[in-house]
Amino acid sequence: MRGHLILRVVSKLLIPFLLLFALYVQFHGDFGPGGGFQAGVIVAAAFVLYALIFGLREMQRIIPPAALEVAVPLGVLIYAGVGVLTWFLGGNFLDYGMLDSHDPSHGQHLGILLVEAGVLLTVASTMLLIFYTFAGRGR
Amino acid sequence: MEGLNELAFVLGGVNHWITVFLIMAGLYIIVSRSNMIKKLVGLSIFQTSVYLLYVSPGKIIGGTAPIISDDFAVYSNPLPHVLILTAIVVGVATLALGLALVVRINEAYGSIEEDEVYSDGDWN
Amino acid sequence: MEFLINLVLLLFLSAVTVAIIGVRNLFAVVVLGGAYSFLMATLLIAMDAVDVGMTEAAVGAGVSTVLLLSALHLTKTDEAPARHSNVLPIALSVLTGLVLVYGTWDLPRYGDSDTPMNTHVGAEYLERSIPETTVPNVVTSVLASYRGYDTLGETAVIFTAGIGVLMLLKGRRRREDEKEEDRS
Numbered sequence: 046m047r048g049h050l051i052l053r054v055v056s057k058l059l060i061p062f063l064l065l066f067a068l069y070v071q072f073h074g075d076f077g078p079g080g081g082f083q084a085g086v087i088v089a090a091a092f093v094l095y096a097l098i099f100g101l102r103e104m105q106r107i108i109p110p111a112a113l114e115v116a117v118p119l120g121v122l123i124y125a126g127v128g129v130l131t132w133f134l135g136g137n138f139l140d141y142g143m144l145d146s147h148d149p150s151h152g153q154h155l156g157i158l159l160v161e162a163g164v165l166l167t168v169a170s171t172m173l174l175i176f177y178t179f180a181g182r183g184r
Numbered sequence: 185m186e187g188l189n190e191l192a193f194v195l196g197g198v199n200h201w202i203t204v205f206l207i208m209a210g211l212y213i214i215v216s217r218s219n220m221i222k223k224l225v226g227l228s229i230f231q232t233s234v235y236l237l238y239v240s241p242g243k244i245i246g247g248t249a250p251i252i253s254d255d256f257a258v259y260s261n262p263l264p265h266v267l268i269l270t271a272i273v274v275g276v277a278t279l280a281l282g283l284a285l286v287v288r289i290n291e292a293y294g295s296i297e298e299d300e301v302y303s304d305g306d307w308n
Numbered sequence: 309m310e311f312l313i314n315l316v317l318l319l320f321l322s323a324v325t326v327a328i329i330g331v332r333n334l335f336a337v338v339v340l341g342g343a344y345s346f347l348m349a350t351l352l353i354a355m356d357a358v359d360v361g362m363t364e365a366a367v368g369a370g371v372s373t374v375l376l377l378s379a380l381h382l383t384k385t386d387e388a389p390a391r392h393s394n395v396l397p398i399a400l401s402v403l404t405g406l407v408l409v410y411g412t413w414d415l416p417r418y419g420d421s422d423t424p425m426n427t428h429v430g431a432e433y434l435e436r437s438i439p440e441t442t443v444p445n446v447v448t449s450v451l452a453s454y455r456g457y458d459t460l461g462e463t464a465v466i467f468t469a470g471i472g473v474l475m476l477l478k479g480r481r482r483r484e485d486e487k488e489e490d491r492s
Contacts, residue, residue, distance in 0.1 A: 070362070074445065074448045075443045075444070075445055075448055075449075076251070076443075076444050076445060077251060077445060078249070078251070078358035078359045078362055078445065078447075079359065079362065079445075079448075080269075080359065080447075080448050080451060080452070081452075082269060082270070082272075082273045082363055083359070083362050083363050083366055085273075086273070086363065086366040086367050086370065086371055087366055089371060090366060090370045090371060090374075093370075093371070093374055097374075114474075117467055117470050117471075118467060120463065120467075121460075121463050121464055121467050124459075124460050124463055125460060128456075128460070138457075139453075139456035139457065139460070141453060141456075150440070150441060150442040153440070153441040153442065153443065153449075153453055154441075154442070154443065156452070156453065157441075157443065157448065157449070157452040157453055160452045160456065160459070161448075161452060163463065164459065164463055167463050167466055167467055168273060168463075168466060170470075171277065171466050171467065171469070171470035172276075172371055174470055174473075174474065175277075175280045175375065175469075175470060175473050176371075176374060176375070176378065178284070178473055178474060178477045178478060179280075179283070179284075179287070179375060179378040179379060179382070179473075179477065180378055182287065182382055182477055195311045195315070195418070196417025196418045196419065196420075197412060197417065197418070198314070198315055198318060198418070199314065199318065199418045200409075200412035200415055200418070201409060201412065202318040202319075202321065202322055204405050204408040204409050204412065205322055205325070205405070206321070206322070206325060207404070207405070207408060208401040208402065208404060208405040208408075209325045209326070209328075209329060209401075211397075211400065211401045211404055212329065212397050212398065212400075212401040213328070213329060215396075215397040215400055215401070216390070216392075216394050216397035216398075217387070217390070218388070218390070218391065218392075219334070219387040219388065221334055221337075221376065221379060221380065221383065222334065222337060222387055224376075225328060225337055225338070225341055225376070228341065228368075228372065229325060229328065229344070232344070232345070232348050232364075232368070235348065235352070235360065235364070236348075236351070239352055239355050239357045239360060240355060240418055241415065241416060241418075241423065241425055241426075242355075242356075242357075242425065242426065242430065243355040243356055243357075243418065243419055244356075244419060244420075244421040244426060245310055245418075245419030245420075245421075247356060247421070248356060249356045249357070249358045250356070250434060250445070250446040250447055251358075251444050251445045251446070251447075252434070252437065252438055252444045252445075252446060253444065258421070259356075259434055259446070260355070260356035260357070261425060261426045261430030261431075262430060262433055262434065262446040262447050262450055263425075263429055263430045263433060263450065264357075264425075265357045265359055265360050265447045266447055266450045266451045266455060266458075267458075268357070268360050269359055269360050269363055269447065269451060270451070270458065270459060270462040272360065272363045272364055272367050272368070273363065273367060273462065273466060274462055274465050274466060274469075275367075276367045276368075276371055276372050276375070277465065277466045277469030277470070278469055279372055279375065279376075280375050280469060280473050281469045281472045281473055281476075283375055283376065283379040284472070284473045284476040284477050285476060286379060286383060287379055287382045287383060287476075287477060288476050288477070290382065290383040290384070295384075296383045296384055297387075297388045299388075299391050300388070
């Protein structure tokens with residue numbers, strides 16, 4: 046898409062703020078609306094916008110499909126790994142209170158943060174990977 | 185007073201009835217249309233009607249979003265929100281799977297109309 | 309006022325749904341689907357489900373629209389005219405609708421606070437979230453902490469769907485002429 050100057054300039058301006066907003070939604074999820082699912086979808090939408098304007102090949106140069114294929118299971122592993130970690134710390138599966146020995150509520154915050162990071166990784170990379178597969182099929 | 189009660193009854197039920205209408209519309213599209221992408225859109229409408237079915241009984245008039253703050257005392261029910269939040273993302277994942285199947289069917293049979301796929305099938 | 313906003317949004321939603329049923333061009337259907345999702349997101353926010361509204365706006369109007377459009381790009385954009393009569397589907401959906409409307413008679417009215425659903429589990433979460441987890445957004449604390457098992461399952465479902473799409477579409481596309489060569 047060489048000709049679309051306005052689209053290219055506007056999307057270049059927008060994408061950093063989209064990603065920033067996604068990070069805000071992710072890390073402010075404890076205190077306001079948001080969390081891993083929403084942030085993941087927003088991240089994926091930002092990259093899809095980039096791929097729509099600048100082409101799939103440019104996008105795949107930045108994030109290769111092989112990296113996404115690693116990121117999809119990695120998110121699930123982080124999530125389940127937090128559960129296994131709390132087992133080893135003497136709690137139940139996904140019992141975040143164990144993560145901080147001094148103050149269980151800090152452990153809760155830490156656990157939610159880690160788990161949401163896993164959700165973000167899986168959701169964002171799955172959505173982007175699905176888009177890659179559909180868009181790459183057309184040629 | 186009698187009339188006011190009836191009005192409140194009707195207004196209080198509108199959410200349920202529109203939900204039922206969306207379910208009917210989704211079901212109608214799925215059953216009547218042979219185009220598979222249209223069927224998937226119908227399935228999405230069916231699915232979103234279920235979001236409505238879950239979230240609307242959790243709303244409390246005069247309440248606010250379930251984010252605890254000193255300024256508010258009444259909050260809507262958070263549990264349906266949690267259930268539907270995950271359902272939306274799983275919904276788009278299953279939609280993508282359905283679309284992938286449609287694309288493969290189109291490559292194999294050259295059509296996304298169910299009738300034509302059936303009549304072109306090897307089993308006929 | 310809350311009733312009124314709700315009513316207007318619900319009527320818009322039904323109008324868009326009727327349009328989706330009637331339109332035969334699939335591009336128009338997909339775009340109407342995006343409008344439907346935005347209306348649904350607004351409605352969810354009006355019903356205090358801010359997290360859900362945000363997700364629906366990003367997923368329904370953003371990602372699903374892109375996916376549907378890319379699927380349309382790979383297939384066909386017009387729906388063939390109907391071959392069968394519509395009598396049976398209409399009868400089926402009307403029958404289902406009547407049964408469901410009959411079921412709504414026993415449901416609590418919209419906005420009631422003293423229903424079993426709003427007085428037991430939901431209220432319990434609202435009371436316990438701050439003392440037990442110190443997370444003000446109850447949706448997040450229930451999603452990630454109290455119902456962490458559920459969310460782990462959902463994440464696994466998304467993972468599985470991603471794998472499924474990859475298995476179906478990753479391989480090389482077989483063209484019609486290659487198939488002919490295989491047969492000969």
